[in-house]
Amino acid sequence: MSRTILVIDDDEAVRDSIAEMLTTAGYDVLQAADGFAGLALFESRHPDLILTDIVMPGSEGIEIILRIRETSPATRIIAMSGGGRLKGEFYLDLARRIGADETIDKPFSSEALMAAVTRCLPAG
Numbered sequence: 366m367s368r369t370i371l372v373i374d375d376d377e378a379v380r381d382s383i384a385e386m387l388t389t390a391g392y393d394v395l396q397a398a399d400g401f402a403g404l405a406l407f408e409s410r411h412p413d414l415i416l417t418d419i420v421m422p423g424s425e426g427i428e429i430i431l432r433i434r435e436t437s438p439a440t441r442i443i444a445m446s447g448g449g450r451l452k453g454e455f456y457l458d459l460a461r462r463i464g465a466d467e468t469i470d471k472p473f474s475s476e477a478l479m480a481a482v483t484r485c486l487p488a489g
Contacts, residue, residue, distance in 0.1 A: 368486055369393040371412040373403035373429060374445070375421040379471070383416060386475045387482070400424025404432060412440075414485050418471075419446040419456040427459060434464040441485040447471030 370392045374380045377398065384394040395410055397403035400417075401424050407415065415433065419426035426444055433440055444460035447470070457468035467481040 367391060367393045368414070369395060369410065369412040370414045370416060370482070370486075371395045371397065371403060371406055371410070372416045373397045373400060373421075373426070374416075374418040375399055376418070379418075383478065386478055390479060390482075392482075400426065400429045403429055407433060407437075407440075411437075414441045414443065414482065416443045416445060416482075419444055419460060427456070427463065430460055430464050438464075441466050443467040443469060443481050443485060445469050445471055445473075 370387050372380050372383050372394060375398055380396050384396055387394045395406050395412060397406050399421055403417065417426040417429050430442055430444065433442060442465045444457060444465040446456040457470065460468055466485050469477060469481050
């Protein structure tokens with residue numbers, strides 16, 4: 366059975382690029398353009414893994430991680446950030462402290478993304 370990954374990012378080009386990499390690797394991919402849509406998809410579809418940007422308009426990634434950890438502590442989460450007003454490392458460090466399983470700096474290579482996904486969703 367294929368595993369499902371939810372990608373939450375306000376940048377459509379980034380979302381599409383990640384979705385293409387994951388689909389090519391055999392995953393089912395759901396996409397959300399913001400945190401509100403992402404949480405709704407999470408609640409209705411229960412994906413195996415969530416990749417969320419941290420800095421987004423509306424509901425930010427930090428809020429998404431906190432909400433998912435509240436209701437589904439076992440769900441795997443990868444936080445992504447290229448920064449914003451502050452450096453990306455600040456956001457990624459905070460994401461790790463509140464429950465992200467992996468973090469990845471933007472921009473990233475397909476190899477780096479797939480390595481993080483494989484660590485979160487081991488084969489078998």
